[in-house]
Amino acid sequence: xxxxxxxxxxxxxxxYKTEKYVIAKNKKxxxxxxxxxxxxxxxLVVWVFVIKKGYQDxxxxxxSAVVTKVKGVAYTNTSELGEHLWDVVxxxxxxxxxxxxxxxxxxxxxxxxRQSTCAEREGIPDGMCSQDKNCHAGEPVxxxxxxxxxxxxRVGNSTRGTCEIFAWCPxxxxxxxxxxxxxxxxxxxxxxxxxxxxxxxxxxxxxxxxTKNKDFLKSCRFGPDNHYCPIFRLGSVVQWAGxxxxxxxxxxxxxxxxxxxxxxxDKAASECHPRYSFNRLDNKHAKSVSSGYNFRFARYxxxxxGVEFRNLMKAYGIRIDVIVNGKAGKFSIIPTIINVGSxxxxxxxxxxxxxxxxxxxxKKREFYRDKKYEEVRAREYAAQExxxxxxxxxxxxxxxxxxxxxxxxxxxxxxxxxxxxxxxGAMCGKLPPSARTxxxxxxxxxxxxxxxxxTVGT
Numbered sequence: 001x002x003x004x005x006x007x008x009x010x011x012x013x014x015x016y017k018t019e020k021y022v023i024a025k026n027k028k029x030x031x032x033x034x035x036x037x038x039x040x041x042x043x044l045v046v047w048v049f050v051i052k053k054g055y056q057d058x059x060x061x062x063x064s065a066v067v068t069k070v071k072g073v074a075y076t077n078t079s080e081l082g083e084h085l086w087d088v089v090x091x092x093x094x095x096x097x098x099x100x101x102x103x104x105x106x107x108x109x110x111x112x113x114r115q116s117t118c119a120e121r122e123g124i125p126d127g128m129c130s131q132d133k134n135c136h137a138g139e140p141v142x143x144x145x146x147x148x149x150x151x152x153x154r155v156g157n158s159t160r161g162t163c164e165i166f167a168w169c170p171x172x173x174x175x176x177x178x179x180x181x182x183x184x185x186x187x188x189x190x191x192x193x194x195x196x197x198x199x200x201x202x203x204x205x206x207x208x209x210x211t212k213n214k215d216f217l218k219s220c221r222f223g224p225d226n227h228y229c230p231i232f233r234l235g236s237v238v239q240w241a242g243x244x245x246x247x248x249x250x251x252x253x254x255x256x257x258x259x260x261x262x263x264x265x266d267k268a269a270s271e272c273h274p275r276y277s278f279n280r281l282d283n284k285h286a287k288s289v290s291s292g293y294n295f296r297f298a299r300y301x302x303x304x305x306g307v308e309f310r311n312l313m314k315a316y317g318i319r320i321d322v323i324v325n326g327k328a329g330k331f332s333i334i335p336t337i338i339n340v341g342s343x344x345x346x347x348x349x350x351x352x353x354x355x356x357x358x359x360x361x362x363k364k365r366e367f368y369r370d371k372k373y374e375e376v377r378a379r380e381y382a383a384q385e386x387x388x389x390x391x392x393x394x395x396x397x398x399x400x401x402x403x404x405x406x407x408x409x410x411x412x413x414x415x416x417x418x419x420x421x422x423x424x425g426a427m428c429g430k431l432p433p434s435a436r437t438x439x440x441x442x443x444x445x446x447x448x449x450x451x452x453x454x455t456v457g458t
Contacts, residue, residue: 022372029358036350044343053264054339056329059200062261064324066099072188072234076181080109080311086182091317093297099322102295103188103234105249106180106316110172113298114309118169119153120144120162127162135163145171172312180249180316186235190320191217193230194274196261198328203265207274227273232257238318240278247284251292252316254281261326272328281321293319 024030048054074086089095091104120127126142129135129152137150146167154161197204209216209228220229238245241255248255256279263272282293294317298310359369 022368024358024368024371026358026362026364026368029354029362032357033350033354036353037347040343040346040350044339044346048339048343053329055331055336056264056266057200057332057335058327058329059198060327061199062324062326063197063199065195066322066324067193068097068099068101068320068322069191070097070101070103070188070234071191072185074182074184078109078181080111091182091185093315099324100319102315102317102319103185104315104317105182105185106177106252108173108176108314108316110170110312110314112309113168113170113312114307115167116169117149117164117166118171120146120165120167121171121174122162124162127165128160129163130160141165168310168312172314177250180246182249183246185249185318186233186238186245188234190232190234190237191230192232192257192259192322194259194322194324196324196326198263201265201328201330203263203269203272203328205261205263205269205272207259222276227276234318237278237320241280243280243284248280248318250316252294252318253284254293254319254321255279256281256321256323259322259324259326261324261328263326263328265328265330292316 070088070092072088074091075084076086077083086104093102093104120141121144122128124141124144127144132150132152135148135150135152137148139148140146141148141163144165146165149164149166151164152161153164192207194207195204196206207228207230217229217231220226220231222229222232235245237255237257238248243253243255258277258279260275260277261272262275265272283291294314296312296314298312300308300310302308355372359365359372362368
């Protein structure tokens with residue numbers, strides 16, 4: 001690149017470029033543009049700022065702690081357990097209270113189990129046999145209750161039996177009560193204490209009413225208008241989750257208690273309230289072999305001879321999962337500027353869409369396209385300059401051909417021209433008018449031929 005080229009690049013760095021706007025007098029496209037602007041404006045104001053609060057900085061890293069307590073007693077009288085009074089220590093697992101706990105509502109009790117030999121329970125495929133060689137000694141029964149001893153036990157003259165096993169005997173009973181054992185569990189109460197904190201804004205709160213009245217929690221119950229008394233009746237929780245207490249107490253189930261904290265910290269702290277919702281987390285409609293919720297545990301004892309024995313319990317009940325989530329928001333200039341900028345960018349997208357409609361879709365698209373996009377080329381610019389020079393020469397020729405009297409009236413003080421060939425640096429002053437006209441015509445023809453040759457060469 002030569003010196004002239006570098007000079008042009010340097011000078012162009014200080015050029016200012018501006019847009020050229022074309023006003024299209026088309027009512028349909030104009031109405032479409034205004035509708036798009038109105039829609040984008042409503043979206044920005046109503047959805048972004050009013051509903052979603054796009055002017056706020058948010059904190060979703062909620063820190064939460066949950067403490068639970070269950071209270072209530074139940075009385076039962078069965079052949080396995082006899083008379084028994086159930087309190088919170090008996091039916092709540094784990095006893096210390098957490099965001100997940102279990103309330104026993106039904107039991108299958110297998111009493112006085114001791115480690116000895118007995119027959120495996122029928123219905124276990126790996127425990128079935130027809131002769132002793134089917135029971136390999138020392139081999140555990142898959143999905144069974146003990147270890148095989150090598151004997152096949154048959155009842156009477158039957159050809160099929162079960163393997164003898166070393167286990168806690170007798171093996172677990174499979175009968176299930178038709179009614180829940182702890183029917184009174186419906187009136188148990190659950191106390192859920194929840195502490196939350198939003199670290200970004202250093203904001204903390206609890207779901208218990210701040211009061212000095214010690215009897216408040218003894219008499220209050222949770223309700224739609226009392227969100228700061230988190231004491232729930234177990235039967236009501238199951239009902240709010242859309243289930244029947246008698247059904248879930250018989251086979252067990254999982255209930256979710258959701259606590260939602262959505263806090264607008266531009267308002268007072270007293271306006272930040274917890275919101276509760278309840279739902280059944282397991283599939284209550286699927287009547288499969290694994291429906292419900294249960295687990296096993298045992299209580300161990302020793303007799304007078306020091307021999308250990310136990311009572312095995314298969315517990316059915318309601319598992320409660322307390323799930324806490326939420327977010328807090330507070331005004332910040334950064335998200336406000338970002339969302340306003342996004343709205344302005346959407347306005348530009350509306351203009352771009354209207355341009356597409358104007359120059360590609362409507363009937364007069366060719367006309368509007370020619371008006372919007374103007375093509376300018378250097379060769380055409382040179383031809384326009386040549387035409388302008390020709391017009392200037394013809395105008396001067398016309399002035400010279402005017403009668404002498406008219407020229408004198410127009411130019412009374414014109415100085416006399418030199419009579420020599422080089423008096424004014426040109427030869428046209430000494431030529432007659434007809435000769436000058438021919439020379440001008442020849443110059444115009446030569447210019448047109450030059451332009452044609454340049455076009456062909458290109």
